[in-house]
Amino acid sequence: MATRVQAAPFDLAAELAGFGQGPKVGAVVTFTGVVRDDSGTLRHMEIEHYPGMTERAIAAIEAEAAARWNLVDSLIVHRYGKLAPGEAIMMVATAAPHRGDAFAAAEYLMDYLKSRAPFWKKEFTAEGAEWVAAKSDDESALTRW
């Protein structure tokens, strides 16, 4: 299990090059979150986080996933700071003997990262800047676990 919180971009291929190695791994699932521009007016996004709590919260989420599913490894990389539309915000990778565990754990990690990891997104457009409001769907997504 590994967690990294960083301002710098990450290279998905490089992250995955050494991930999920070993004879027990039969499935690797990856997810990448990208800065979306629904309105077509987004200039950039700024992601704020709570250094210290962020790493602790993500590690706790990852440990819970490892307790619930048969995982060999997991990796979470989440960026903060200024990001342009199209840039990768974060990635999750899970490695497991079987794909069911890898898929479920990746979804679980994503659901919990959305509303239990202390990140806040602010969108900057030509009209001004606005904090992204949490979606009630994201909160209710946790109830399925």
Added chain:
Amino acid sequence: MIDVLYFAWVRERIGLPKERLATSAATVAELVAELRSREDRYAAAFADLDALRVALDQELSSFDAPLAGVREVAFFPPMTGG
């Protein structure tokens, strides 16, 4: 003394990211009441507690939680990670 941290629009509304306070508050709710009574910017930031979350020593907590032994309190809006 207790460190109080603010994030996102809570930080913007109050105008600072962190401060160290002397407080006699026994719970988070009592601390919020103290802060609200200080200045309008605090009253504005803490107007709607449903729109806020609180962490005690970097663990999510609740507004009725006790502050005994807590070194760091953080207030912020619901998180938008991922």
